[in-house]
Amino acid sequence: MHNQDYPIARRKQESRVVSLKIVQIIPALDAGGAERTVVEITGAVVAAGGQALIISAGGRLEEEIRALGGEIVHLPVDSKNPYVMWRNANRIASIAREFGADLLHARSRAPAWSTRAASKQIDLPFITTYHGTYRTGGVLKRRYNAIMASGDAVIANSGFIARRIISQHGIADDRITIIPRGVPPLYFEVPEAVTSPAQFLLDHGLPKDRPVDEPLIVLPGRLTRGKGQEIAIEALAQLHSQNDKAHLVLAGDSQGRKRYVKGLHQQIARAKIADYVHFCGHVQDMAALYACADIVLSASTVPEAFGRIAVESQASARMIVASAHGGALETITNEQTGFHFEPANAADLAAVLKKVMMLDTAPHKQMRLAGRKHVRAHYSREAMCVKTLGVYRDLISPHEGR
Structure with a gap:
């Protein structure tokens, strides 16, 4: 897979002096819809002239990400241990600062807690994609899940998930962008x-x-x-x-x-x-x-x-x-x-x-x-990538002006 596989991302990129520098955080890089989307957004960011960095515990998709021009940093962001999550927050902040990141995008609950803390440390926009249905239970479980609805922007990959976010977390629907996954x-x-x-x-x-x-x-x-x-x-x-x-x-x-x-x-x-x-x-x-x-x-x-x-x-x-x-x-x-x-x-x-x-x-x-x-x-991949990059730019532009 090469960057020419993402023509629309290239055609529709906006003229900017500074290219996108996006950090995605996901527990592992093996099989799964969220993991595949990380690969596809990496390709779109690089094709649009930007830089993409993934923080993860790693997995079989690493070679594909590197072939697309993405970078990978290994951290134990697959851990739900509170101490490890706290340490990950400081490490993510340091890595993002050194990378010159414009935005942090978390795709799972445990790393999202670390990522939100990191975003506050270095004053960067924080975005989440609500990839799962996430089982509900008591108060603690709901609180744990709520991190995925706490981003400066929240992406839902279906109307079903958007409705679930609103009903379970009570956030305003104008903070949610529905972007279905796409097919290559x-x-x-x-x-x-x-x-x-x-x-x-x-x-x-x-x-x-x-x-x-x-x-x-x-x-x-x-x-x-x-x-x-x-x-x-x-x-x-x-x-x-x-x-x-x-x-x-x-x-x-x-x-x-x-x-x-x-x-x-x-x-x-x-x-x-x-x-x-x-x-x-x-x-x-x-x-x-x-x-x-x-x-x-x-x-x-x-x-x-x-x-x-x-x-x-x-x-x-x-x-x-x-x-x-x-x-x-x-x-x-x-x-x-x-x-x-x-x-x-x-x-x-x-x-x-x-x-x-x-x-x-x-x-x-x-x-x-x-x-x-x-x-x-x-459900084209090109549409998914263009919409996602649009969310990134909408968050980054006002942030750069501060």
Whole structure:
């Protein structure tokens, strides 16, 4: 990936004497929607003539960030230890001062507490992106979550999240900017031109020569209960009990959740579908993964703040089936660009999957192309980057005048 991948950010940059110097703070740089957005905003800032620095505990996305021209400083901002968070505040302030930062952008709760303290030390604008639904509990939990609504500007990645911020934290809606995540141009390419699906299946040990009436259902996402792998396996078992065979690919890291993964294997063994469920670990080339899929599944049992899978799969002209809550209610038009099912309901998921499997070729293709058109119109990466840089400039301009 190179800076030429961000043409709109370059075209629409404003003429300024001093370029943007943006610091983003995020716990880790492995897989996830927030992490991917950090990479994309880094590319946009650099393409617009600015400088981008990321403070993080690190991860597999570092190489991509450096290739885009971003800088990385390692700090334990993934820690929730109060002492470590306090030390991080002083370190972030020092790093930002040395970098000559214009603005600090926090993307998770623990580092946001440190970042706000740092911003006060060095008198810089502080911005947050509310990336998650964040479970609520008692007073302390609500107070902890509230940091994400305390920025000088607050970005919500969906209307669902914007409404949640207002209802839970009582802030004025004019402090919130809704900027949906965007899809890179790569996903709009003809999938077969990106990577050979046959080669991808072979490289990842997935079923290449299966019968045409056994579709490949792909569920991307880290292996954790909230992503709904258990529901998907149960739905697959129900389909097989009706002699409607399909294959399920679970694409994501376990991130050390050995007990949960063991439970999944036990569930698969009990259902006697071991030959039809495939674990392929973390997948870097998501466009190739989508190209292999007949159906893409997002089975989250808790509402997704946005849900990148839903838009990426539609952009790739793949059929999407998703839980009917959270961001998916905005990004998927039910039975027009994809399908919804009742969250955490394996029987309803099985029924919807069967409905999709029985679609004739023409309406199936029409729906997939409608999904691509929908995403191209509303969820481009270029639009996301331009809007985010606009928020940065709106905050920095009056601050520079003080």
